[in-house]
Amino acid sequence: MSEFTAGRISRTRPYWNAVRRRIVHAMRLRPLVRLVGSLLLAACAAPAPRVAKRAPATGAERVLVVINTRSAASDSVGRYYAKRRGIDPSHIVRLALPLDDEIGDIAFQTGLVSPVRAAIEALPVRIDFIVLTTGVPIRVARKNGYSVDAMLSGMHLAIPPMVGLDSVWLSRYRNPYYNADGPFASDRYGIYLVTRLDCGRVADCLALVDRSIAARPAPGPFYFDAMPPRRGADGYATTNLLLYRAAFRLGQRGVGVQIDTTSGFVAPPAAVMGYVSWGSNDSRFDSTAYHQVRFLPGALAETFVSTSARTFGPVKGGQSRIVDLIAQGVTGVKGYVSEPFTLALANPDILFDRYVRGATLAESFYAASYMVLWKDLVIGDPLCAPYAMFQEPSFAP
Template sequence: MTRSIAICLLTAVATLATAQDHAGSERVVVVRNTRSAASRTIAEDYAQRRGAAIVDVTCPDAALDATSETIPHADYLTSIATPLRVWLASHPGVDYIVLTKGIPIRVQGAPRGVFHGQLALDSVLAALGYEEDATAVTVDVTDANFGPTYHGRPWANRFWNSAAPFRHATCGGYLVTRLDGYTVADALALTTRALAAAATLEAGTAPAGTVLLDVCPSAGMGDPARQPHALVTADHRPHQDVLIAGESAWGDWNADMKLADGRLRARGLASRLETSDVFQGMPGLMGYASWGSNDSHYDAGAYRALGFAPGAIAETAVSTSGRTFLPTTGGQSLLADLIAQGLSGGKGYTDEPLLQAIASPSILFDRYARGWNLADSFYAASALVGWQDIVIGDPLCRGYPERP
């Protein structure tokens, strides 16, 4: 009897998820690397469950080894960017590009990159068309703490802090996300969790998980009223670069978490602002932000004890949280660990982005709590494109019902 009930419940959830799985599919394309078994499996699964179109590319299989996670810029242009541009030219209604495990995460030798041209491949794709747009704003980034080769020229994200959901026709560029993790199973689970979250919303059940915002007290606390900080200000002159010559104060990101907490509470949602020296691990979360291994009291055990409800999203202020999606040891805390622990979507960085590039918690969780999808929420909260950013998850994933 117990087994029969369980089967019925699983069937009901699957039915609800299937009823939603093609909504918005005309706005999405998933990219399949023909040389990668992992990419083929994930892309075909996503296309079947979401009804998205597939575009094929041919490049080294990044699911096999860490070296293949990086691709020379010239090869990126011929094997990935060009096929996508050709396809997108005849599909103007597409807003979201979904990459898959097996496609490189990093471009090397890019003219606008740091450390001899390194950029996140995903973020470079997100800026498609910016180069040809005379109104696009270049951000000139340097930081003496990282040496003379740390000089990059990303773009100011035109969708940053937008009050309206994304449309390529309005903002230019694309919102690029990735289905990835340590394993193919981890990557496939991202779509499964997005559909489970959709089933919860379709059933009229409110998400009950808490958003945990874990402040690092030793970084100080800025003024929440001055957050989030805009790179492109009202007095910006056309064709003038925005200059970043060093990292912003860490206390500002703490203040942004405090602002996010206030906004979530004002909506009647469960939020916990952790201001003690204890690095927290909690189960059943709907959202998470912390300093990860940059926290002066970081606890790897607590990080690995974090658990997530379907639809949960996360951001950590960690410079290289997205440096690999293959099993590894050592180094800073990784986004891939949280994916393996049940996360539905998150943001990571292939190489040093500076704190200015980390997603604003107050924007991220405000938009997501309004019922915006995962891609819109992360990109609205992110100041730069053509930089070091990687957004993981099904772009159409929603954790909350739509509301003003």
């Protein structure tokens, strides 16, 4: 059985009819079950793409851009990105969405998912990447809800919203592109790779696009601020170990890499091509050092922080955020709109391996991310691929 088929967990029509009957009965019981039931019915009814598409001839043809017409910033960023990447107007969707971090379930389905799906169906070419622009909501339904980006990415997956973290649920929510070792195509994997151009200021978003265009295949440095190693198989120990593995693998490829294993939180001494730290979850976190991190064009980053993408607007206090890294010059970074647990964090061992082998920004982050329909979002131009000129055969077009 292929990875994609296993990820979808195909079921027969009688199975889903039985599920619907159980949901209708449960909807009479309590509001929470009614909410989950309505989302499941929508997921079961969501049609998969049926019309064969021609393969995109250029990177620009792989992209669909979504602009919020109620946001001048969204319009500016979307138009600028489309111009810089040569994206045809037919690949731009303009929607009137709430000017808020959150969007309700019904508004999400009718105001975002349905028109995006219709736009994709209307195009003769296969769409692989969806780019959301600043001003598009980041969270669905409630304060600790799901990521808009993640839910849009998996809009064709006929699986219910997660309500548990046992092995059965985790197998259902395994990203079909996780740990993939070749280029992405939506008709093969059944999802879209959704990224966004979001920031604290429009100027930061435009600079984000410029850095993607200017990115070159620098030999490093890559900088990982690990916590001191400790024994155990908990989420902390396992995730921390991945930093050591990532450093070892990059070193084997001849890439410049530095891993800090001291108990302090230290900024790298020079601009980097890759960065990972525990952010404010580091017991010795230093906000000044965090804001001193600088990046080369094309640099990617991940921070192991639960709410690093909870908002891109002004805040007081709380955990460290990725919006600061965007202002400091990163080109791509992953964040979380609410508690994702360590299992959802981008695996740096996969992330940077794929990137330096020629994968795009979007392919690298999604290959490194285990979950679908969850709390994640990825910042950056999905087409950014500074190492593409050195592609290994597995990532050749």
